[in-house]
Structures are given as structure tokens and as C-alpha cells.
């Protein structure tokens with residue numbers, strides 16, 4: 001449902017030089033019309049990307065502060081992101097949940113504040129391998145969804161990213177069936193707990209070892225509305241192939 005959406009999460013990668021090359025490749029790429037494309041550079045390169053990347057591609061941060069800026073050493077506020085023309089923010093990424101230690105409520109509140117400042121949000125959810133093996137995938141994803149739903153009133157500017165942690169950076173992509181099963185369950189959860197309208201319009205994208213070779217099969221699934229791409233988004237031509245896997 002909704003327009004196909006592909007995000008490139010560059011994570012903590014890149015230099016001025018490598019990013020300049022990536023921007024050239026992206027500017028030269030031919031992208032299908034019916035796909036929204038967004039890239040998320042590290043904070044310090046957002047300005048460089050905004051000033052040289054085609055407007056065809058929107059720009060995202062990978063995190064933001066939970067509220068209004070001020071005496072919060074080392075943080076970047078939603079207001080500051082908007083000030084430099086950044087349109088999106090990724091929130092709840094598994095690396096922030098499991099490496100940095102952000103919890104559901106903290107992430108939910110960040111989402112509410114970012115949306116209040118007119119930043120659009122990629123809201124990430126996903127289970128650990130041990131949780132999947134214990135049969136807890138839906139429980140974990142629904143709990144993470146609830147923290148977002150408790151804080152979000154208008155879902156127009158939200159894209160949900162299902163990223164099973166065991167698939168991130170491992171080369172072990174979820175099968176199209178595994179991803180579809182969770183996407184459909186999350187949509188069903190939204191129908192019951194938010195509204196039928198949000199359930200049918202919100203985009204649910206998949207992330208975790210997506211590459212130019214496996215994207216087409218995943219993109220065919222009914223409830224997979226796009227991708228959040230890590231490693232393969234650092235290679236312009238591969239990322240363009242993934243964007244163009246829209247069916």
C-alpha cells in the first residue's frame with residue numbers, strides 16, 4: 001500500500017570524498033517515478049548531501065534528540081535538522097536499541113517530537129534471533145509498535161521499517177515469506193489498535209541484508225512496500241537497482 005519507498009541508511013560510514021562520489025552516482029542514476037527515495041548520511045555530512053544531491057532524493061538523519069534543543073551536550077535537535085533542510089529521521093533502529101540502549105518509551109517520545117516539528121519518521125521495529133527462536137517475533141514487534149502508537153496521533157508522515165536484527169549486516173536476508181508474514185501481522189495490529197485507514201495506507205518497508213540481487217523477490221510480496229537498506233546503499237548503482245525494484 002502507498003508509494004514504494006526505499007531508504008538508504010549509511011550508518012556511521014563515509015568521508016567527504018566517498019560521499020561526494022556516492023552523491024555523483026546517485027545524481028546520475030535513473031530512478032523510476034513511482035518510488036520515494038531517501039538517504040540518511042551521518043549528521044555531519046547532511047549539509048554536504050543536501051547541497052549537492054538532486055532534490056529527487058530526500059534526506060534523513062539517523063537519530064535526533066527527544067525534545068527541544070538546549071543544554072544537551074552532543075545531541076542534535078529536530079529543529080536543527082529542519083533548519084538545514086533535512087526532511088526525515090530514522091528512529092528506533094536496532095543499533096540504537098541494542099547497542100546504545102534506547103528503550104521503547106524513549107523512542108516513542110522522540111517520534112512524537114520529531115513529527116511535531118514536521119520531520120517525517122522511519123519508525124523501526126524488529127526482533128532478535130533469540131526472540132524469533134523463542135517464538136516471540138510478533139510479541140516483540142507489537143510491543144515496539146505500541147510504544148510508537150502511544151505517542152503518534154497522525155501517521156501520515158510515518159513509514160514503518162521491519163528490520164529483524166538477525167538479518168541486519170549478516171547477509172542472512174529474511175525470506176520473502178518470513179518478511180511478508182511479519183508485515184501482514186503488523187498491518188493487522190494497526191487495524192485493531194490504530195485504525196483501518198492507517199493500516200491500509202501506512203507503508204511497511206523491510207530492512208536486513210537487502211541487496212541488488214534479492215530485492216526483486218521481496219518487492220513482489222503484497223505487504224512489502226519498500227526497503228531500508230544499509231550496506232548496499234553505500235554503492236550508488238546497487239542502491240538504484242533496489243529503488244527500481246518497485247513492482
Ligand code: 13P
Pocket residue numbers: 009093163167168169170171207208209210228229230231232
Ligand atoms: P544491512 O542492509 O547492511 O543489513 O542494514 C540494514 C539496516 O540496518 C538498515 O537500517
